[in-house]
Amino acid sequence: MSAIQGYNPRTGEPFGEPIESTSDAELDAIVAKAVASGWSATTSEQRAEALERVADALDAESELLVSTADSETALGRPRLSGELKRTTNQLRLFASVLREGSYLEATIDTADATTVPPRPELRRILRSIGPVAVFAASNFPFAFSVAGGDTASALAAGSPVIVKAHPSHPRTSHETARIVAATLPEGVFGIVHGLAAGPRLVQHPAVKAVGFTGSTGGGRALFDLATSRPEPIPFYGELGSVNPTVILPGAATEETAAGFAGSLTLGVGQFCTNPGLLFAPASMVEALTAAVDASSGGPMLNERMQQGYRSGVDSLAGSDLVELAATGTDPAQGYSVAPKLFTTELKTFAANLGTLTEEHFGPAAVVVTYTDPEELLAVLPQLPGSLTATVHASAQEHELTGRVGAALQAVAGRLIFNAWPTGVAVAWGMQHGGPWPATTNSLFTSVGATAIRRWLVPVTYQSWPEELLPPELQAGNPLGIPRRFDGVLGTR
Amino acid sequence: MSAIQGYNPRTGEPFGEPIESTSDAELDAIVAKAVASGWSATTSEQRAEALERVADALDAESELLVSTADSETALGRPRLSGELKRTTNQLRLFASVLREGSYLEATIDTADATTVPPRPELRRILRSIGPVAVFAASNFPFAFSVAGGDTASALAAGSPVIVKAHPSHPRTSHETARIVAATLPEGVFGIVHGLAAGPRLVQHPAVKAVGFTGSTGGGRALFDLATSRPEPIPFYGELGSVNPTVILPGAATEETAAGFAGSLTLGVGQFCTNPGLLFAPASMVEALTAAVDASSGGPMLNERMQQGYRSGVDSLAGSDLVELAATGTDPAQGYSVAPKLFTTELKTFAANLGTLTEEHFGPAAVVVTYTDPEELLAVLPQLPGSLTATVHASAQEHELTGRVGAALQAVAGRLIFNAWPTGVAVAWGMQHGGPWPATTNSLFTSVGATAIRRWLVPVTYQSWPEELLPPELQAGNPLGIPRRFDGVLGTR
CATH class of the missing domain: 3.40.309.10 (Aldehyde Dehydrogenase; Chain A, domain 2)
Structure with a gap:
């Protein structure tokens, strides 16, 4: 098992202690903990508070994180300080998305015997797809890495996250992961290192979706693994783009x-x-x-x-x-x-x-x-x-x-x-995606509030007992979230 | 080139004239017409009216359609009359979805220089993914066939549709396709017959997504073709389910x-x-x-x-x-x-x-x-x-x-x-999907209003000139559709 050594791009010299590659058994144990974490059963408010705690914890260690990342990436402290702030703001944006509640697409249709076919009472909501693998990018050691947009949006959705660290910044990944893991409940977040961990993660039966940012070649190879599984899973890859x-x-x-x-x-x-x-x-x-x-x-x-x-x-x-x-x-x-x-x-x-x-x-x-x-x-x-x-x-x-x-x-x-494409705001209206080869799936974005939709699947409760429904679907809208009631958007 | 012969399931005897298989050249011409149709540039209101015209035209020929389908499927006239009504109501539902307008997810973020990173003005909307292939099912000769839910939702989204007819009811498919094609503008709708047409359609570079209802084996084979294309495309397959x-x-x-x-x-x-x-x-x-x-x-x-x-x-x-x-x-x-x-x-x-x-x-x-x-x-x-x-x-x-x-x-x-699963209402709150092997993608539904989302991709206009924006994104909300403005849902 080889270790992952970081380098200082300004000198080509090794930087910091190497990080051990994750063994197959370690990876399987991390995934098993993710499955057992119970994260998908938490409330939106619980997850919002957890995301804010992660943001605060990262901000509190910004000096260490920025200086480590600068040594491993040479991107410079001003850029990296801004990127870390962007990353923690991104976590806070998803906290606000969770509290606003429309991400659940809560929908209630009352029964109507006069339609063809007759309509029973239907109440629809989105739930987490399950544990998610996130492949960190090299070029944004914070915003598209361990605690970046894929991780933030998946955690918000109720999906435990296992990050495959990028080998270009192993110490930055390690320190970020330490802070995130210590802040979240056991098993909700895990990290793996090393070349062999990637394919194993994508093919793990308990992993239900993948987020990836990287090269077209690497992304396509992992996309092919994800779609050729016995049970294929969604693979959201952001690949090459000439803009x-x-x-x-x-x-x-x-x-x-x-x-x-x-x-x-x-x-x-x-x-x-x-x-x-x-x-x-x-x-x-x-x-x-x-x-x-x-x-x-x-x-x-x-x-x-x-x-x-x-x-x-x-x-x-x-x-x-x-x-x-x-x-x-x-x-x-x-x-x-x-x-x-x-x-x-x-x-x-x-x-x-x-x-x-x-x-x-x-x-x-x-x-x-x-x-x-x-x-x-x-x-x-x-x-x-x-x-x-x-x-x-x-x-x-x-x-x-x-x-x-x-x-x-x-x-x-x-x-x-009349502006330039570099610079991607983190907002409701952002779209960071596009037709192949820019991404493997042009229906989604990896940046902005709607990135959460990649990790959510619908479930409809038909004539389900009122007291057994999630509060988001109960009569009278106890949480006051946006809902569609008999086809009409509002808060009914 | 073999012809497709229908049979009467009550007798095992041939029914009606066979339908010629579609040649490769014919298929390519149908796809080329779909690309040239200009359907994606029509307005929501134009498409709503077109869907209603298709519904009316099918209803007007219900006697012929139901009697043909009964001969080819033996499902009985009462069931088939109800199914046709459900099918035309489904087309009308999507007309109402188009007029309501929230399916576009119109989103406006005003500029804010104080955020990290600074936010330019962003206006996001969904557009058609492009021409779509629809594989008709055997068991619903109307509701999941030529003018069924996949076709209705894709046409609503602005996607031209090419249907691969199911060989179990070739005359029903032929008559339905005749009515739909005559009602819609040139090229917006096409139909192909024969075993070879399926893989060719899924692999055609101009086809941008696929809807499929059928067996797990057949669906998986076509899913594999769709995902292994040089440019992979979304494949929405509804396969087997033990319920x-x-x-x-x-x-x-x-x-x-x-x-x-x-x-x-x-x-x-x-x-x-x-x-x-x-x-x-x-x-x-x-x-x-x-x-x-x-x-x-x-x-x-x-x-x-x-x-x-x-x-x-x-x-x-x-x-x-x-x-x-x-x-x-x-x-x-x-x-x-x-x-x-x-x-x-x-x-x-x-x-x-x-x-x-x-x-x-x-x-x-x-x-x-x-x-x-x-x-x-x-x-x-x-x-x-x-x-x-x-x-x-x-x-x-x-x-x-x-x-x-x-x-x-x-x-x-x-x-x-306390009810039974057979019977699928066509409504906002319906979810007709599920984890593999029920479907190839559990994020979506093939029945109900949100089925339209499968055929739509986001595009964001950044600092784009006001008068060049689609009306759905213009200041003052001239069409009065639901929008998200600076994060808040409403009609601003």
């Missing part, structure tokens, strides 16, 4: 170019929403090139990513299909890389869509220059699925913006106007 | 026995919600045996089902694990069969759960006798997933009913008290 951005002629300014370079190089380009594909008028290439030439790279999260980025951009640089237009500064320390900008023409792009829409995780983008917006409009619906699609336009280009939006609507989960 | 029923001692009456036999033999047992597994006190076996001995069978839907039922009950009858306790009358015409009741003890059942929970589609059930309710409570959570679970109890057994309900909650989508 197309369209600059219309009226927005082809130096300011837009600077904004783009900022979004492209933020966090060394290590965002799921990084703008890796830009459609712009040819007149803008000069400004874009200058902005990326003036930009700085930095250390990537681990050596494998650095190598993957370098081999990806090297292969693009050697291709006839694009030209290398700009290279930012490589600080040349640890796992650092340089930002890269490639250019090509719309015609070449359209003929090589498969090759040129591959994601290169890191601060690299392909600029596709166009002259006729009509030609661009014909290409946009053919793009692969993405988390986001962005349009920059002037106030005089609304008609064209509408048509670009309509063309992009089917390829992305979030459409952004 | 456990628990009779507590206080309800072990002759009336309960008669009710059970009625539910077991209704429609020759050809319901997804047929009660195939009964837990009852040993004292009740006599009454159950008498009721099933006095019952009548009838013709099953097709020869393959008759053979499958016979070989299933023969194999049970030859097993050491159960005893054949009762056999109803076989009218001995066409594809007819006799109801069968088997008995076993709880201990034997618990030791042979896999074998004894296999579904035998038709009017056969296994009665598991118990003496100690505590022993029963230990077995119930181990049952395979079902669409329904039912409890019969006296008013003095509420505490035990509650514990039985808690034990059954994780194995079924609908819990029924």
Whole structure:
């Protein structure tokens, strides 16, 4: 059994004590404790209070967590402090979602003998799907890791959570898990480490759903395991995304170019929403090139990513299909890389869509220059699925913006106007999902209040004795939650 | 290319002209027309009116439809008239769902720079997932077939529908499809026939989701195709279900026995919600045996089902694990069969759960006798997933009913008290789904208003120009639909 060693990306040196890989027997014991935890039978209020306690406990140890994460990820203390705050706010958002109560979709139909077929009394509510496995991402050591959005939303739903830690930040994972596990009741939360633990978790009969954030290759392999089980289970994977951005002629300014370079190089380009594909008028290439030439790279999260980025951009640089237009500064320390900008023409792009829409995780983008917006409009619906699609336009280009939006609507989960896709607010209205390969299931989001729906299944009580119903479905609505009564939304 | 010949189950004779199998080229053309139909861009009101027109057109031809279906299914005119009415009411229910508007989950978050991370303006809505394939069932030639619940809910969602007709009622399918296609705009609805059309439809790149009602084997094979596509798509399969029923001692009456036999033999047992597994006190076996001995069978839907039922009950009858306790009358015409009741003890059942929970589609059930309710409570959570679970109890057994309900909650989508599972109301509160193998995805229902959610994906507009937003998301709520505004449900 090998141990998981963390590294400092700024130096390439080992950081901290390694973490032991979880054995099969240990994993099975963790899952058995999750099953026995009784978490699904707790009330919404009990879970809300527990999530707030976890948030408070994490905030109380922010100094340790941020400094550990900074050593393991090199993302910098300001970013990591903000990310931890975002993570604890996310836990608190789900506490508020639990108290608001509409997430249960409580529905009451009174009996009606006159319908065809006759309708008995029906009362419908959502319940936890059961224990959930969460695969932590590398690039957000807090917000998409041990106590991130998948964990928060699953715990809120009443699902015990077993996290598969990301090997890029083992100590951060370990410390976070220690705090979460100590705050929650026995068995509600568990963590596993090591390569073998992933497939075993996905195939464990007691695990009923999986959340995953990571690469398309890794995600697809685990998706295939989840769906080929004797009892298939839902697998919610957030995979690769090129996040197309369209600059219309009226927005082809130096300011837009600077904004783009900022979004492209933020966090060394290590965002799921990084703008890796830009459609712009040819007149803008000069400004874009200058902005990326003036930009700085930095250390990537681990050596494998650095190598993957370098081999990806090297292969693009050697291709006839694009030209290398700009290279930012490589600080040349640890796992650092340089930002890269490639250019090509719309015609070449359209003929090589498969090759040129591959994601290169890191601060690299392909600029596709166009002259006729009509030609661009014909290409946009053919793009692969993405988390986001962005349009920059002037106030005089609304008609064209509408048509670009309509063309992009089917390829992305979030459409952004005159802003940049990096930065994902945690809110009721957020959608962080999209068609394949952005995710394995475009019906759901992994960020925002509605992420909880992934872990909930409906159950209907027909003519069930009043006093045996959950209070959320009882007559008179004792908890005062939003309900649908005989088809009408309200609090009846 | 072979043609699909219908048969009269009462005689085994061919009925009507055969229907040609759909060629690959014809199928591709049908899908291309669906893609080009523009259905996803219609308004909710336009789709509501279209669904009502389809309902009216089907009602207007009820005489032809019912008589054709009766010849092909032998389900009888009263049942089929009721089923057609249920089917057209289902289309009208979805028209009302469209007008009510909450199905869109319209959500507006105003910008808030003070949150971590800062929140831009976000407006979220659901849109159609794209063209949908629907696999019709054999046992409901209207309600779960060409214009059934999957078709109605998908059309409502803005998804064009291509139905794979069930070979058991080709003329009924053909006539229904003729009426639906003539009523809807070009390409919105299509139908395909023949064995080869199924896999081709599921693997067609332009098909974005699948609805299926049928056998576990057939459903699993198509589920595997859907999930192993280069771009996996959601597959909503309703498969087999044994629908456990628990009779507590206080309800072990002759009336309960008669009710059970009625539910077991209704429609020759050809319901997804047929009660195939009964837990009852040993004292009740006599009454159950008498009721099933006095019952009548009838013709099953097709020869393959008759053979499958016979070989299933023969194999049970030859097993050491159960005893054949009762056999109803076989009218001995066409594809007819006799109801069968088997008995076993709880201990034997618990030791042979896999074998004894296999579904035998038709009017056969296994009665598991118990003496100690505590022993029963230990077995119930181990049952395979079902669409329904039912409890019969006296008013003095509420505490035990509650514990039985808690034990059954994780194995079924609908819990029924002192009634029978056959009969599925079409309503907001209905849940027709359940854990594997009842369905391939327990998060959804194939019956009731929320069935529409299967065909809808979210899209969020971030800082998008007001006048380019769909009216459902515009300021002032011009359509007056339910929305969530800054986290609060209402009509703001």
